[in-house]
Amino acid sequence: MSPLKNVPVKKIGVIERYQEFLSVSNETPIISLNEGNTPLILSEALPKELRLSNIRIYFKFEGLNPTGSFKDRGMTMAVSKALEEGATSVMCASTGNTSASAAAFASRCGMKCYVLIPEGKIAKGKLLQAFRYGAKVIIVKGNFDVALELVKKITSTHPIKIVNSVNPYRIEGQMTAAFEICDDLGDAPDHHVIPVGNAGNITAYWRGYKKYKEAGRSERLPRMLGFQAAGAAPIVLNRVVEQPETIATAIRIGNPASWKGALEARDESGGLIDSVTDSEITWAYRFLAEREGIFAEPASAAAVAGFVKWARKGYFEEGSSVVCTLTGSGLKDPEFALSFEDSMEAVEPRIDAVLRAVQA
């Protein structure tokens, strides 16, 4: 047996890759799980389905991050900076993915992690991640907005770092997704389509695109198209939604923390923020998995549903390029995934029985 040579492992986390654009120094301890560097997948089926032969649609599949969502990009920054500043614990409110990510990065550097989760309506996969990464999970009788208010108050009077997207390092880290897209395509796309919940991500992408252009690393800026679920569409309605409702639990938010950032992204880019219904989201969710081979969570499908809605209105000009962020993995929400009419009945172990099932 020959011993392994001591080859240095290539570091590919987003902080190492884009350090010059981030608030880190050589003294910042980098807590990374090699997040980022997610694939940009060219859509095969959607242009055919919509008869848009001359439009290129790419999926930025963030479900392939270490904890299964884009939240890892911001969390590597937030936890690294918290550690640099001497924190020993972090806290967040979460519809699920933020807590999964915070718990993972905290576990990696021996910090305590407290997560406040709204009772009910949280995808099982996300909840079990928070538990297994060793976070202290506190379930709150109230929705996400209520939980976030509690976290803000507690962390302002106790020595615990808040790692919700009101922590500016979260948004900073999330800009790296826009950088990667420009690096992969050679420039920014014409349009960027994205789901909107707390609105941190649309804010981050827009800042990222602007920063990259200012630095001369890209030449264009995309139009930002954000989509909320119809039952949780405060930005579209221009008012707080007290009881947000949607199957897309990751965007079930009635009072987005980065509301202003979302309006800025929309207005500066000449884009739009609109809503899509749960049945449009469900259609897109199934289309992605059944026709593109991409299993993304319902909130991610909201972006695709929004693209479809506006494509049918003829919004996208011939020859244009569109990037659609698929924010999280479909495995996060097994209960929604199994809410369709799949047959799970066992058949007799005989060829005729199996063939009958094949033809059913």
Ligand SMILES: *Cc1c(COP(=O)(O)O)cnc(C)c1O
């Ligand atoms: C957090 C999240 C969103 C919403 O992102 P915001 O930054 O809150 O707008 C969408 N999809 C998934 C899967 C998420 O985890």
